[in-house]
Amino acid sequence: MNYCFRLFVIFLMFSxxxxxxxxxxxxxxxxxxxxxxxxxxxxxxxxxxxxxYHLDIKVNPEEKSIKGKNTIQYKVLENHSVMQIxxxxxxxxxxxxxxxxxxxxxxDGNAHFITLIxxxxxxxxxxxxxxxxxxxxxxxxxxxxxGVSWRKDNNGNHFIATSCQGLGASVWWPNKDHMYDEVDSxxxxxxxxSKLMNVSNGRLRKIEQIGDTKTYHWxxxxxxxxxxxxxxxGDYVHFSEVYDGxxxxxxxxxxxxxxNLEKAKTHFKDAPKMMEAFEHWFGQYPxxxxxxxxVEVPYLGMEHQSSVTYGNQxxxxxxxxxxxxxxxxxxxDFIIIHEAGHEWFANNITNKDIADMWIHESFTSYSxxxxxxxxxxxxxxxxxxxGTRKNIAxxxxxxxxxxxxxxxxxxxxxxxxxxxVLHTLRQLIEDDEKWRQILRKMxxxxxHQTVTTQQIENFLSKExxxxxxxxxxxxxxxxxxxxxEYTFEDKTLKYRWTNIVDGFDMPIQIxxxxxxxxxxxxxxxxxxxxxxxxxxxxxxxxFYVKVKKL
Numbered sequence: 001m002n003y004c005f006r007l008f009v010i011f012l013m014f015s016x017x018x019x020x021x022x023x024x025x026x027x028x029x030x031x032x033x034x035x036x037x038x039x040x041x042x043x044x045x046x047x048x049x050x051x052x053y054h055l056d057i058k059v060n061p062e063e064k065s066i067k068g069k070n071t072i073q074y075k076v077l078e079n080h081s082v083m084q085i086x087x088x089x090x091x092x093x094x095x096x097x098x099x100x101x102x103x104x105x106x107x108d109g110n111a112h113f114i115t116l117i118x119x120x121x122x123x124x125x126x127x128x129x130x131x132x133x134x135x136x137x138x139x140x141x142x143x144x145x146x147g148v149s150w151r152k153d154n155n156g157n158h159f160i161a162t163s164c165q166g167l168g169a170s171v172w173w174p175n176k177d178h179m180y181d182e183v184d185s186x187x188x189x190x191x192x193x194s195k196l197m198n199v200s201n202g203r204l205r206k207i208e209q210i211g212d213t214k215t216y217h218w219x220x221x222x223x224x225x226x227x228x229x230x231x232x233x234g235d236y237v238h239f240s241e242v243y244d245g246x247x248x249x250x251x252x253x254x255x256x257x258x259x260n261l262e263k264a265k266t267h268f269k270d271a272p273k274m275m276e277a278f279e280h281w282f283g284q285y286p287x288x289x290x291x292x293x294x295v296e297v298p299y300l301g302m303e304h305q306s307s308v309t310y311g312n313q314x315x316x317x318x319x320x321x322x323x324x325x326x327x328x329x330x331x332x333d334f335i336i337i338h339e340a341g342h343e344w345f346a347n348n349i350t351n352k353d354i355a356d357m358w359i360h361e362s363f364t365s366y367s368x369x370x371x372x373x374x375x376x377x378x379x380x381x382x383x384x385x386x387g388t389r390k391n392i393a394x395x396x397x398x399x400x401x402x403x404x405x406x407x408x409x410x411x412x413x414x415x416x417x418x419x420x421v422l423h424t425l426r427q428l429i430e431d432d433e434k435w436r437q438i439l440r441k442m443x444x445x446x447x448h449q450t451v452t453t454q455q456i457e458n459f460l461s462k463e464x465x466x467x468x469x470x471x472x473x474x475x476x477x478x479x480x481x482x483x484x485e486y487t488f489e490d491k492t493l494k495y496r497w498t499n500i501v502d503g504f505d506m507p508i509q510i511x512x513x514x515x516x517x518x519x520x521x522x523x524x525x526x527x528x529x530x531x532x533x534x535x536x537x538x539x540x541x542x543f544y545v546k547v548k549k550l
Contacts, residue, residue: 031405037084037111038168039353039406041180044084044113048074050183051125055173058191058213059198059233061158064150066091067133070174076124083114083128086170086177091134093174098128110170110177136172139163142299147171151298153235153257158196160233161297161309166354166408169226180352180450182223190231191215197236199255201229201307202290220306221289223448225350228305232295237261243272243292246284250275251291260296260314267314268294270336277374278341278367283440286348286447294336301335303342303364310335324387328372328380341367349446355400356453357408358476362398362418369419378432382542385423388416389544394479399453420544421475427509427542428471429464438463470503475544477501484508484521484539487550493528493537497521499546509540 036042050072057068072085087093088110096103096114106113114128139147146167151159162172170177187205190198194214202220220229236255243250252271256264271294279285285292290306297309300319312335313319322329345363366385373381393412398421400409408414429435438460445459453476461468474482478501486495493512497504500523507520512535520526539547 029402029407031402031407034109034111035405035407037108038086038177040404041178042084042111043080044082045176045178045181047076047078047080047120048083049077050176050181051075051185052127053175053183053186054189055186055229056189057173059160059231061150061160061193061196061233063135064138064148065133065135066148066172069129069131071127071129072176073125073127076120076122076126079120079122081116081120083116084176085112085114085128085130085174086110086168087112087130087132087174088137088168088171091132091136091172091174093130093132095131096128098126103128110168112174130174132174137167139299143302149298154259155235157235158193158233159235159257159298160231161299162230162232163297163299163302163309165227165302166406168406169229172231173229175226177226179225179227179350179354182225182350182448182450184223186220186224186229188218188220188229188231189215190218190233192233195235196233197255199232199236199293199295199307201305222287222306224305225347225450228303228347230302230304230307230309232297232307232309234296236296239265241272243275245275245288246279247288250285250288253291253293254295255293256296263314264296267333268336270333271340273332273375274337274340274371277371278344280374281367281370281436281439282344283443286343286443292340292343294340301339303339303346303360305343305347308336308339308343310339312336322387323391324384325390326383326387328376328384328387329368331376332368332371334368337368337371338364341371344443348443348448350450352450352452353400353403354406354408355403356451357400358398358414358418359451359453359456361414362422365415365419366422369423382423385419386541389420391416392420394481397477397479399476417475417544423542424475424544425460425464425468425471427540428466428507434464470501471506473501474504474506481544481546482506483546483548484519485548485550486537488530488535491530491533493530493535494525495519495521495528496525497523498548506543508543508545511538511540512536 052073054071093112101117104115137147139149142149143163146164149161153159164171168177188200191213192198194212198216200218202218205217205219208215235258237258240253243252287306293307294310297311300311301309317330318334341364346360351359369381369385372384396410398409398414400407426435457472480499483499485498505522507518
């Protein structure tokens with residue numbers, strides 16, 4: 001789906017380009033033409049809207065190679081004759097055809113410009129088939145570096161999986177590799193040796209036996225972002241259950257290595273618990289038509305839509321560790337809860353530009369403590385998210401400074417800081433049921449859409465009834481932590497905000513001599529009379545701020 005693409009800037013194709021988005025710092029950075037071709041909505045992308053893919057490939061595990069084609073169906077938005085398709089070396093785009101005619105291809109690094117012969121009339125639904133082959137980039141430290149993981153299980157069977165967030169889906173298959181345009185539906189056909197199984201997104205339509213190989217055909221009915229598409233190949237066994245959810249029966253399927261079946265049947269009980277908690281907080285699971293799957297992979301895991309990948313070694317926490325240091329993080333399997341939380345934030349609501357990746361990671365990190373809130377209560381939830389503050393780096397702003405070049409913001413702080421920012425916002429609302437309804441409405445308002453930060457900010461300001469402009473400028477666009485400075489003078493409290501952006505005036509809850517009340521600090525000193533000459537002030541721990549007594 002192509003949502004409001006005309007609101008984006010069409011970037012000029014210079015050999016080197018420096019693009020600066022809204023930010024409160026002055027750092028400059030240079031980007032290459034390839035960065036711009038990857039990260040911007042080029043003229044060769046903007047004139048057509050994705051409607052359908054059929055990815056049809058053969059995987060040769062022994063050679064670590066892929067060969068096949070992708071049929072790309074699209075709607076013509078404007079008359080144009082050149083189409084950009086992305087595929088990263090060392091894979092090679094070998095041919096492109098339309099209506100039986102071979103098309104000319106101009107290769108420019110990761111971008112491939114296909115010149116169409118037939119007229120492209122506005123409103124027409126057309127298709128192009130592109131052919132490719134080669135040995136794709138191998139992921140060394142998946143999922144962070146991206147590519148294909150070629151491993152073997154303990155029985156010597158091939159164990160293969162893809163992961164490509166940030167780097168882009170074009171690292172292993174040719175596509176329109178930009179987040180703004182999600183394909184409406186997709187068929188994924190993967191041919192593998194007969195002893196292996198491929199598990200991809202959506203529902204399994206059929207299995208074809210072809211000599212000593214099998215082709216698995218998976219159909220995705222819902223819109224899907226490119227990096228969410230995956231293939232997972234191994235000696236899998238399958239078990240399943242039916243969850244009675246908000247929209248009726250939801251198929252929940254699990255694919256694990258043969259030796260791990262019994263432990264998975266016990267350990268994966270976190271999955272229906274996750275579904276119950278998140279449908280409570282965020283509303284209906286967004287992909288009932290495609291079901292829900294957990295698929296074991298040879299890396300930690302990722303949020304592939306309706307095919308969430310799992311590699312947390314069947315341990316609670318993050319590989320057996322509690323990221324919060326409070327003990328609460330060992331009450332759940334981090335990968336099951338976090339990566340499945342992305343079904344709402346990343347797969348349902350998807351950022352248009354990776355600079356706004358906080359929309360994915362901040363809300364999903366926040367979902368971890370909402371899971372705890374649902375099962376263990378509000379204080380446990382607060383303990384957990386506040387405990388993760390020790391992981392905040394404040395190395396650079398959460399929001400990426402540069403748009404149109406596939407550049408994200410802080411890789412760490414969009415998680416832990418982002419979760420604490422949302423936890424702070426919850427305090428400002430002072431109504432947990434209202435906050436829950438806002439989160440649920442957000443997933444309805446932006447259902448199966450790609451969005452910008454501004455859309456999310458505007459939505460939250462409207463629904464909370466609070467102008468959150470400076471709040472988000474402070475927490476998303478700077479590394480400054482608001483600091484409440486205060487002092488006592490002659491039965492008077494003097495207080496103010498420091499380390500803030502212009503106009504920041506967030507109220508904050510405090511206790512003075514155990515009496516709870518709100519303060520409304522600004523940059524200028526304010527005063528409040530006190531009854532006691534020797535008072536004690538405690539700031540509510542749920543606010544992500546610093547406190548300094550002068």
